[in-house]
Amino acid sequence: MLRALPLLVVGVCANVFVGLPAVAQSPAELTLTRIDCGTGATPTDVGQRFTDTFAYKDLKLTFTFSCYVIKHGDEYMVWDTGFAPGTNPNAPTVAIADRLKELNVTPEQVKYVGISHFHGDHTGQLEPFKNATLLIGKGDWDGITAPTPMLGANVAGFKSWLAESRKVEPLTADKDVFGDGSVIVLRTPGHTPGHSSLLVRLKDMGPVLLSGDLAHFRENYEGNGVPIFNFDRAATVASIERMKQIAANLKATVVIQHDVRDIAKLPAFPAAAK
Numbered sequence: 003m004l005r006a007l008p009l010l011v012v013g014v015c016a017n018v019f020v021g022l023p024a025v026a027q028s029p030a031e032l033t034l035t036r037i038d039c040g041t042g043a044t045p046t047d048v049g050q051r052f053t054d055t056f057a058y059k060d061l062k063l064t065f066t067f068s069c070y071v072i073k074h075g076d077e078y079m080v081w082d083t084g085f086a087p088g089t090n091p092n093a094p095t096v097a098i099a100d101r102l103k104e105l106n107v108t109p110e111q112v113k114y115v116g117i118s119h120f121h122g123d124h125t126g127q128l129e130p131f132k133n134a135t136l137l138i139g140k141g142d143w144d145g146i147t148a149p150t151p152m153l154g155a156n157v158a159g160f161k162s163w164l165a166e167s168r169k170v171e172p173l174t175a176d177k178d179v180f181g182d183g184s185v186i187v188l189r190t191p192g193h194t195p196g197h198s199s200l201l202v203r204l205k206d207m208g209p210v211l212l213s214g215d216l217a218h219f220r221e222n223y224e225g226n227g228v229p230i231f232n233f234d235r236a237a238t239v240a241s242i243e244r245m246k247q248i249a250a251n252l253k254a255t256v257v258i259q260h261d262v263r264d265i266a267k268l269p270a271f272p273a274a275a276k
């Protein structure tokens with residue numbers, strides 16, 4: 003038994019050295035591009051349904067609808083997919099697949115499609131990403147696949163995933179998408195049971211937090227405001243607090259996806275933040 007010990011030590015040391023070249027590798031290039039996924043046809047009176055504390059009187063805001071593509075080395079991820087073009091007055095006029103074409107990316111190349119939550123304005127264009135693994139909070143996936151789907155769950159948007167048994171990863175914890183800490187799906191439940199946000203740690207711009215519908219506009223983010231239709235009030239407030247602490251600790255740029263005032267925080271398409 004004792005004679006085996008030196009061999010074991012040698013083995014451990016060898017492993018340490020085998021691990022070294024990986025550390026020396028340069029990190030994969032990371033970029034983030036916003037894709038327009040629609041604009042509100044009429045301004046929304048946010049005092050009606052977007053506050054459960056009567057916080058706003060006559061505050062009308064035009065919502066935007068944002069999708070994103072992340073390039074990690076030669077791998078691609080799409081975050082949120084908007085409404086399908088032409089389906090309603092807020093829907094985009096150009097499909098994500100066509101926008102990706104302008105970036106010389108095909109939908110088949112997309113390895114991950116992450117969605118903040120199961121509502122129709124985030125899940126209208128999942129269909130083209132047939133090779134992608136769907137990253138979705140488990141609470142939302144359960145809401146889609148339940149015998150009686152949850153209220154507001156856009157089951158039709160997931161039709162191909164269900165019919166073709168495409169790859170799905172229902173998330174019960176944060177997800178380090180590429181395994182190097184550069185892109186992390188964050189659990190931020192409340193708006194829906196499995197709501198998620200996304201952290202993208204860019205080299206030049208620094209960390210960017212994409213909100214999903216954690217908050218729909220700045221006033222609700224800053225004041226911990228909760229829409230009356232959210233799934234869980236306490237979870238929403240806790241998730242907003244989490245986001246604020248991450249933003250402060252990492253000095254991150256917070257992009258509220260539905261807020262038109264946040265569009266300019268990222269370069270205009272087709273330019274990418276790096």
Ligand SMILES: [Zn+2]
Pocket residue numbers: 121123124215260
């Ligand atoms: Zn939304």
